[in-house]
Amino acid sequence: MQINSFNSKIFIEPTIGAGLSEAIDSLAPSRIFLVSDENTHTQCLPLIEELLSGQKVHETVIGQGEANKRLETVVQIWNHLQEEGADSRSLVIALGGGMLLDVAGFAAGTFKRGIPLIHVPTTLLSMVDASVGGKTGINFNGYKNHIGVFRAPDYVFIYPAFLKTLDHRQLYSGWAEMVKHGMIQSQRHFERLMMTRPDNLPDGEMALLIRDSVDIKNYYIASDPYDKGIRKVLNLGHTLGHALESLAMEKNQTLLHGEAVVHGLICEYSLSMKLLGAEPTPYQQLRSHVSKYYPNLQVRADDFPVIRRFLMQDKKNAHESINFTLLENISKPLIDQFIEWDEIESCLRKVAT
Ligand SMILES: NC(=O)c1ccc[n+]([C@@H]2O[C@H](COP(=O)([O-])OP(=O)(O)OC[C@H]3O[C@@H](n4cnc5c(N)ncnc54)[C@H](O)[C@@H]3O)[C@@H](O)[C@H]2O)c1
CATH class of the missing domain: 1.20.1090.10 (Dehydroquinate synthase-like - alpha domain)
Structure with a gap:
């Protein structure tokens, strides 16, 4: 199922398929950077690893939770991009819930004035809400989402298979937005x-x-x-x-x-x-x-x-x-x-x- 939205192509697939690797090929990135958090690194990355095989992927693992939706995390991603020689054709793949998509989207949307971006949302809330619409950003001085840019990802891949490891409260939190x-x-x-x-x-x-x-x-x-x-x-x-x-x-x-x-x-x-x-x-x-x-x-x-x-x-x-x-x-x-x-x-x- 494909939906075109605000400069993004959104794919919603009942099974994890080859769409992600085809999208990566179509962007022909000079380098690939994957941003995960400590949970999505262990629980979600193994489900898509096969689709990334054959590519050299530089991974940044950020801390989980809303407290990490801050400038220091963006700097961590920017530093990694710069150290590994990212250029304007390098791709960021954001693998996580709404917190991670907002932060990684902001980092990708501002690095060299914006580099290619794929969202792979892993919570129900991020599948139905945060991955759609192009809002990115961080909390600042105690204010939620006070710094940010509009940056729609090039592609969004929504795979309900990720929800198997999500806890009950997080699942129902996303359900509320639905x-x-x-x-x-x-x-x-x-x-x-x-x-x-x-x-x-x-x-x-x-x-x-x-x-x-x-x-x-x-x-x-x-x-x-x-x-x-x-x-x-x-x-x-x-x-x-x-x-x-x-x-x-x-x-x-x-x-x-x-x-x-x-x-x-x-x-x-x-x-x-x-x-x-x-x-x-x-x-x-x-x-x-x-x-x-x-x-x-x-x-x-x-x-x-x-x-x-x-x-x-x-x-x-x-x-x-x-x-x-x-x-x-x-x-x-x-x-x-x-x-x-x-x-x-x-x-x-x-x-x-
Ligand atoms: N940009 C937007 O339009 C938009 C819209 C709505 C919400 N948001 C933002 O989204 C954030 C909330 O997102 P959220 O509810 O997804 O929370 P979250 O990103 O903090 O994720 C919740 C927890 O679930 C873990 N997790 C993620 N996927 C998992 C999986 N498949 N299995 C096990 N654990 C997993 C995470 O590591 C985290 O601990 C807020 O910062 C909010 O401001 C943005």
Whole structure:
């Protein structure tokens, strides 16, 4: 399955095949650099090693986890490229989750003003989200994704086979972004995700669900590649999701991105019902799905002022109201909905412990 997206050719394949080596041949690189992290080096590289055989590959192994999404890691990659004589026709292959793709994409997009790049995403979140759309970057001075460039990879190879070694929470974190895709664009996709569990799904079925999600994300990227307007639809669940993520970080709790997003989706759908008359059935489906497969949200009423502070930091807000993407119904998104804090607080009360 092939999707063309923002200067990238995206291949979604139920089995790991020869596509990757053909893509490398078509780029005719002067040298090949592979960036992995300590987990993808051991768990994912062996699955594609055969496709790289016969080529000399220079590997940089970076540290795993969000804490490594920083300038020092980019410097580590730049140093390796320079030491091994990379030129403007050298290729970077990024093998990892969203953190690694963002960092390696940034390093490749800035080295000699940009060198060829292939993304091989290995988490579900990076397959349906981070590998698509050309956003790269790092965290800086405590601010997430504050430095970066748009740099779409030349190719993306999505192989669900990598998901076998991914832990349950990481898998469901990516699933949450797929649920969001269904909610903004496709009742059918949403319903299928509510009825399916990602664990032990055959690779062929997972590939089809991933394709539907990538198609939806790609629709908004094609309409607004540089994120100036309609691409904001993809923020559904993220306005509150980011505030919940920041709160968890401040309280030293572990909350994965998709876990924060899925609770953000619940709250924002509840706002959509109250303010835009969205139907209640999807809300019930989502709540029941989340209560079965996701950790409970550790938020209490005395956390609300902190959540409010995080929400107010967003520069898209106007005066005292906060800018949301909401839904008139499933697959009917509305951007730039400015909501007062009191409304938000009453929805948060429903999910607080
Ligand atoms: N560029 C974009 O458009 C975009 C979109 C969404 C998210 N992101 C970014 O993505 C990052 C989150 O990505 P993520 O959720 O993939 O997290 P991640 O990249 O940190 O990976 C999560 C963990 O899984 C491990 N891992 C990766 N693949 C594995 C596999 N197949 N088997 C076993 N372990 C594996 C990693 O080493 C890591 O420990 C954030 O930095 C976020 O900002 C970017």
